[in-house]
Amino acid sequence: MNIQMVDLKGQYSKIKPEIDKAIIDVIESTAFINGPEVKAFQSELQDYLKVKHVIPCANGTDALQIALMALGLKPGDEVITSNFTFAATVEVIGLLQLTPVLVDVDADTFCMDVEKLKKSITPQTKAIVPVHLFGQCANMEEIMKVAKEHHLFVVEDNAQAIGAEYTFSNGETKKAGTIGHIGTTSFFPSKNLGCYGDGGAIFTNDDNLASICHSIVNHGMGERYYYERLGVNSRLDSIQATILRIKLRELENYSAARNRAAAYYDKAFADVQQIKTPVRNPKSTHVFHQYTCVGCGVDHFALQKYLGEKGIPCMIYYPVPLHTQEAYKTPQMKDEDFEVTNELCKSVFSLPMHTELTEEQLKYITDSVKEFINK
Numbered sequence: 001m002n003i004q005m006v007d008l009k010g011q012y013s014k015i016k017p018e019i020d021k022a023i024i025d026v027i028e029s030t031a032f033i034n035g036p037e038v039k040a041f042q043s044e045l046q047d048y049l050k051v052k053h054v055i056p057c058a059n060g061t062d063a064l065q066i067a068l069m070a071l072g073l074k075p076g077d078e079v080i081t082s083n084f085t086f087a088a089t090v091e092v093i094g095l096l097q098l099t100p101v102l103v104d105v106d107a108d109t110f111c112m113d114v115e116k117l118k119k120s121i122t123p124q125t126k127a128i129v130p131v132h133l134f135g136q137c138a139n140m141e142e143i144m145k146v147a148k149e150h151h152l153f154v155v156e157d158n159a160q161a162i163g164a165e166y167t168f169s170n171g172e173t174k175k176a177g178t179i180g181h182i183g184t185t186s187f188f189p190s191k192n193l194g195c196y197g198d199g200g201a202i203f204t205n206d207d208n209l210a211s212i213c214h215s216i217v218n219h220g221m222g223e224r225y226y227y228e229r230l231g232v233n234s235r236l237d238s239i240q241a242t243i244l245r246i247k248l249r250e251l252e253n254y255s256a257a258r259n260r261a262a263a264y265y266d267k268a269f270a271d272v273q274q275i276k277t278p279v280r281n282p283k284s285t286h287v288f289h290q291y292t293c294v295g296c297g298v299d300h301f302a303l304q305k306y307l308g309e310k311g312i313p314c315m316i317y318y319p320v321p322l323h324t325q326e327a328y329k330t331p332q333m334k335d336e337d338f339e340v341t342n343e344l345c346k347s348v349f350s351l352p353m354h355t356e357l358t359e360e361q362l363k364y365i366t367d368s369v370k371e372f373i374n375k
């Protein structure tokens with residue numbers, strides 16, 4: 001059995017004729033950069049997310065950097081984010097000479113702990129970057145409340161949860177990434193909406209922030225050849241955009257397929273005490289970028305090795321807390337403030353999760369995990 005963490009080949013085979021034609025059409029058109037396919041994708045993504053502006057860019061890390069640049073923060077301003085996330089979130093804060101302040105996460109949802117967020121706010125705090133980790137939203141209603149009270153910007157790192165929907169206590173729903181002042185995403189191939197190379201985007205409902213982001217992605221240019229600010233060169237190319245247009249139409253089906261696989265895993269592990277399956281945030285739908293379990297008394301590296309020998313990939317997202325990383329650690333970050341993150345890094349494991357998993361594969365995976373547990 002050929003099991004992959006993400007089966008991009010299987011997914012491609014189902015849309016191959018359409019994708020191949022679209023790529024050739026772009027090549028024939030030679031409109032490789034900023035062509036009509038990019039504009040069309042931008043507008044279709046705006047409609048899907050129900051957001052006023054989408055600004056495509058080169059990757060998810062750039063999207064975060066550009067979003068933070070647009071806020072006009074000054075060196076030394078503090079930006080609060082989660083300790084349990086992919087490194088890019090913290091990296092861009094440091095690159096802009098802002099001060100990253102890490103907060104611990106909630107043990108059930110792996111997203112920013114709002115009580116600990118409140119305690120991390122100082123007069124220097126200017127922005128919060130919640131991460132919708134593994135495919136469901138952080139507690140955005142509470143985070144927006146805290147932000148409003150302290151006049152802070154909110155930039156949602158939505159690289160892992162595109163398509164997830166958050167429900168506010170008044171019944172209103174919004175798509176992940178469209179709740180804060182700016183949202184960012186990645187179209188890295190293995191993300192839920194992945195292209196066939198690098199890609200990313202920024203979302204906002206704020207006309208002013210949108211126009212600043214449009215200028216930053218294009219060298220800070222306002223009127224042609226007049227540069228109004230420092231910018232970067234960060235573009236989504238037309239071949240990626242044409243692929244994304246096709247895959248955006250499938251995104252709801254893809255999320256449903258991921259949820260079916262998650263439901264199979266949930267059921268298979270329901271009576272396995274050593275495995276804590278993903279806890280759903282009742283305010284958010286889950287798009288299962290990852291199916292991440294917490295092992296109770298399970299050596300996750302030994303499990304990973306055991307599954308590996310049976311041809312089953314298993315990943316540890318994330319094995320090392322960011323506050324202990326050479327690149328980011330500071331004397332202000334104290335180990336005792338990150339109890340949950342420290343524990344998660346020692347116990348989580350992610351099982352294969354993609355749109356093409358068959359029941360036969362899921363049975364083999366879950367049987368193998370149980371075999372290890374009962375060994």
Ligand SMILES: *Cc1c(COP(=O)(O)O)cnc(C)c1O
Binds near residue numbers: 062085160188
């Ligand atoms: C993937 C990812 C990014 C970075 O996206 P790239 O397109 O690889 O630059 C940022 N944040 C999170 C949480 C991610 O998962």
